[in-house]
Amino acid sequence: MKLTTHERAVLDGAAGATMARVMAVIVRYGEVMDAARLLPIEGCGHFSVADPGAGVGLRLEMLEELVDGGCRTTFPFTLDPRPPLDLAPFALTTCQVASFRAAAAGQARYHELMLALGLRDESAYTCTPYLEEVGNRPARGTVIAWSESSCIIFANSVLGARTNRNAGIIDLFSNIAGVTPAFGLVTEEGRLATWLVDVRVPGLPDPQVLGAAIAAHVVDQVPFITGLAHHFADPLDRAVEDYLKEMGAASAAVGGGVGLMHVEGLTPEVRDEGRRFLRPGHRAVTIDSAEIRRIEAGYAAAARPHPEPQRCLVGCPHLSLAELKAWAADLEGALTAGGRRSVAVETVFAAAPAVLQDASGGDTLLRLTDMGATFTPACFEAFMSDPHVVPETVVTTSNKLRAYTGARWVSRERLVGIAAGRDRNANDRDRPA
Numbered sequence: 001m002k003l004t005t006h007e008r009a010v011l012d013g014a015a016g017a018t019m020a021r022v023m024a025v026i027v028r029y030g031e032v033m034d035a036a037r038l039l040p041i042e043g044c045g046h047f048s049v050a051d052p053g054a055g056v057g058l059r060l061e062m063l064e065e066l067v068d069g070g071c072r073t074t075f076p077f078t079l080d081p082r083p084p085l086d087l088a089p090f091a092l093t094t095c096q097v098a099s100f101r102a103a104a105a106g107q108a109r110y111h112e113l114m115l116a117l118g119l120r121d122e123s124a125y126t127c128t129p130y131l132e133e134v135g136n137r138p139a140r141g142t143v144i145a146w147s148e149s150s151c152i153i154f155a156n157s158v159l160g161a162r163t164n165r166n167a168g169i170i171d172l173f174s175n176i177a178g179v180t181p182a183f184g185l186v187t188e189e190g191r192l193a194t195w196l197v198d199v200r201v202p203g204l205p206d207p208q209v210l211g212a213a214i215a216a217h218v219v220d221q222v223p224f225i226t227g228l229a230h231h232f233a234d235p236l237d238r239a240v241e242d243y244l245k246e247m248g249a250a251s252a253a254v255g256g257g258v259g260l261m262h263v264e265g266l267t268p269e270v271r272d273e274g275r276r277f278l279r280p281g282h283r284a285v286t287i288d289s290a291e292i293r294r295i296e297a298g299y300a301a302a303a304r305p306h307p308e309p310q311r312c313l314v315g316c317p318h319l320s321l322a323e324l325k326a327w328a329a330d331l332e333g334a335l336t337a338g339g340r341r342s343v344a345v346e347t348v349f350a351a352a353p354a355v356l357q358d359a360s361g362g363d364t365l366l367r368l369t370d371m372g373a374t375f376t377p378a379c380f381e382a383f384m385s386d387p388h389v390v391p392e393t394v395v396t397t398s399n400k401l402r403a404y405t406g407a408r409w410v411s412r413e414r415l416v417g418i419a420a421g422r423d424r425n426a427n428d429r430d431r432p433a
Helices: 005-011 017-032 057-068 094-103 107-117 149-159 170-177 207-218 238-253 268-277 289-302 321-337 353-360 364-370 380-385 399-404 412-419
Strands: 038-040 045-047 077-079 179-181 193-200 223-226 278-288 311-319 346-351 374-376 394-396
Touching: 005 017, 017 038, 017 057, 017 170, 017 179, 045 170, 057 107, 149 238, 170 179, 193 207, 207 223, 207 238, 207 278, 207 289, 207 399, 223 268, 238 311, 238 321, 238 399, 268 278, 278 289, 311 321, 311 380, 311 399, 311 412, 321 346, 321 353, 321 364, 321 412, 346 353, 353 364, 364 374, 380 399, 394 412
Parallel strands: 045 077, 193 223, 193 278, 311 346, 311 394, 346 374
Antiparallel strands: 038 179
8 A cells, every 4th residue: 555654654653652553453454455545534533433331341441542642533523322321211120220221331431532532522422423403514525434334325425425334443543543545435436336226116115115125136336226306306405315314224234235325316426427427337126116015014024923012213313303303293193193192102212412402492302292202312223232122022113223123113104103002913004015
């Protein structure tokens, strides 16, 4: 790999022994990926550096070493959401409370160390850092080094920024070194689509089901997707971002590892430059209504037999403010139609701290509270990974949460019905018509 004079000096110890070790990791990583050089990082980071669960003290030791060595990221960064620290939104047993408290034993020190390394602020924990309320929103063309699959695909696709699918720790080290290897999705060649995916469905499909259908075909390649733009009146509408956020989360994590998707008429690079982003010799596939129904039916069949749902979890990835308001309206309508005032099943919505703060300025959170629902800035994946939660029957609209945990996927309409007490045991209605 060709290094600049400055990069070579850092590697040789000019900025200290700890920084030399950080740079050595990035250089070795770049060499393994056949990168010819390093690129300067131009924007704030977002990391999925795992928090220190019980018995994982080595991570704290590594962070301590970085801080003691004077390391700090070039730009402030945001982090993935934490496990539940405030347990009030969840109806938990004594064993569950004890388990979560034990897992959070290292959280205070972890937070202190991350602040020392460049964490932006106290509320910078979310899997949707790119939302305007949160503000970690890199401009088009900005070279960054992010991790967390749903964040990477949103930054690359919807914002037009440039990042590879970095692993935890590599993301942190890259942002401390201020450089990232030049390969893959940060290069012009790496952003060309190898698949043309034509979506031919009369209505707008569930985004997380469609995302999984796309990933099933392209796996970790770059798709150029057609057939969606006509469903939206304005390609710059926030509803487009919310839809692509959900679709991207599934494409990046359910049956594949997509890091960039071009959506004709909707994502910025192809809005401006069209099919230039289709690589010569690309493959093609059509996704129709039959395929969407088949995938949904497979999720329903895999979930049977099952006991009555005990929790409804909504917000993986974290909800935007518009999504939170829409869920409140849907739930309110279902409760009114059923003659109920409050939810029949514990129902929890997750959103970034900044989004929840904005929502508290209106009546959205008050309405949800009046309906018996709760809200949290926590990570549902971390919540569902607790061994004392796993045996429970949890329903969700998140395909990603279904794939990573024991949660059962249901449609939005079905989840609202379950929460409102109108559809709790209708197993046959799990299966799409």
